[in-house]
Amino acid sequence: MTEHISYTTEELAQILKVSKLTVYDLIKKGELPSYRVGRQMRVDARDLEAYIEAAKTVKKIKTVGPSVTTAAAPTSQPTRQGVPSTARQLIISGQDISLDILANHLEKQSGSFRPLRSYVGSLNSLIAMYLGEADIVSTHLFDGDTGEYNVPYVKRILVGHSYTVVNLLSRWAGFYVKQGNPKNIQTWSDLTKANARIVNREKGSGVRILLDEKLRIEGISPDRIKGYDMEETNHVGVATRIANDHADVGIGIEKTAQMVGIDFIPMIEERYDLVILKTAENQPFIRALLEVIRSDAFQQEINALGGYNLSQTGKIIYET
Template sequence: MKQDSELRNNLKSMRTRLGMSQQELANLAKVTRQTISGVESGQYAPSVAIALRLAKVLGCQVADLFWFEEDLLEIEAVLAKSISCSQQQPVSLARIGGQWIAYPLVGKDAFRLEMIPADGKINSLSNANTVRVRLLDDIDKLHNTVVIVGCAPVLSLWAQATERWYPQLRVQHNFANSMAALHSLCKGEAHIAGMHLYDPETGEHNTPFVRELLAERAAVLITLGVWEEGILVESGNPMGIKTVTDLVEAKAMIVNRELGAGTRLLLEHKLQEEKLPFHAVKGFDHIVKSHQEVAEAVVSGIAKAGISTASIAASFGLGFVPLHSSRYDLVILKEYLEEAPVKQLLGTLGNRLIHSQLEVLGGYDTSKTGDVVATI
């Protein structure tokens, strides 16, 4: 094999969507792992025999795996996030509300557990927020993409399980806190927003925030699950923390979430209930941006406590002090409900496997999973 500078491939994308390692694919195709690595990186062009073997193992045509640069289509897409460098920037793509949306794969947005394969690369800038994207994958596959925005780690689990049942369906999970997810939905950057915001004035979850932000747009709220939110503490709770007042009295260092996060609102609400100023809590302005980062801060000793969920505490072997049962809802604009990819994804909420996966995490009540709890 030798390098061909014009040959492109999406071997890594096909392999990772099927949950295969490089070694597993190599074994099935009867080649070395180094061969798979070389082909994926573009360092080597495979022989006809190897290309046929790879296509057979992956259940596709050779043309689905390999193509020449000059044969790539270009589309116009709206950037979901402004970036400083546009030329040749890799992006993932989805069709939402009649237009293509490009999500720059930059920094943490380029990773889940490993780097995310790109769907295309920016070829030119049309104006401040519109770009020309040269595709790296079949446009028909990109049409079959559902975009979910939210902070719950279980969204990724749900996405992966669904893709196993529907191999042609792509579920893209973009990370954002509850309020940011709702804004993404409003701006046409997502099909579904996941959120867990509690309004103490009405005693309602999520619905007041959706009504206020969506204004005249029609939407439905479907429950993914009810989870326990509370204080993550060191294993065994050596400081004896039971309330947010205890955090203040013990001068325990915490980490907090950013504005718009449901757990930050919960902490603020509990402090107001106990008539404590926000900054009475040491570390109130020490911000981290995910449930996992809260747990990691406590595990590493950077903080003694933080607000997150029972399932996160269990995953990291931490102590947990429950404060509130919060409903995690999926917000979907009605105009998207009849789209085939969205229907396929939402249809899996009744599957027992999804319920089992939520239950095994701990701290989730699945009795209302899949229920439509509000229509806006």
């Protein structure tokens, strides 16, 4: 069998000597065909080679043309929905479908921004923001010591930065169980039942942190939970494992349980917030973001999905 070689966005950025933002833009514009493996976007080696050869061809035809590094440099040509490629590219990091809707509304509202999506968990998204690799970060991180969502983590990670935390929505998190809840899972301590197999989320996700914080508060060792090391990278993956009888319980949001057709035991209403760095460059974008999420059009589209509480949407939760 021929060895199949593919690259992650991080590897592509290193190979092409460009930022990950540029790689995301090449993928979005279709210049680099991609596919998803779990939460990672990948590009086949042959498609990368084809892109480089195409860039070389353009250079030969024009005599003096773009190098591989600048082949994706913006031009004044219009792109999807009339947004010019000179628009500022914004990476929106997180996994909830509401972020895809937010990206669409931001792109439609103005020709100044081109949103790009990164499907990374809450904690890793905040770290990416600290490293300058994300513009809008979504978080649902529970702090067991304060009982508060998000702000304690933002304060610890974005040290030395000025930022705004604004609410996007609230949603219920709880247990995914088979229809009828045959294992009678009702509490966090029920996860230790000998006949119950859990499917977990990956490290750095908001759900994984919620579970670990609840176990810490309850004094429960993860070693007592069967399946603790079995991981999925999204809510659908967890719910599907339970629906297919590969596990008895998982943790996720109510909406996904309804989609997959399993039962849901609500445990906590989590606040799903957006974090944006407060810089001079970001001020126009912050105003546009707040205008979008406070608009009737955006909120009506989110409400139509069901399973979300928008009573605080657009409220500034914390800012420095």
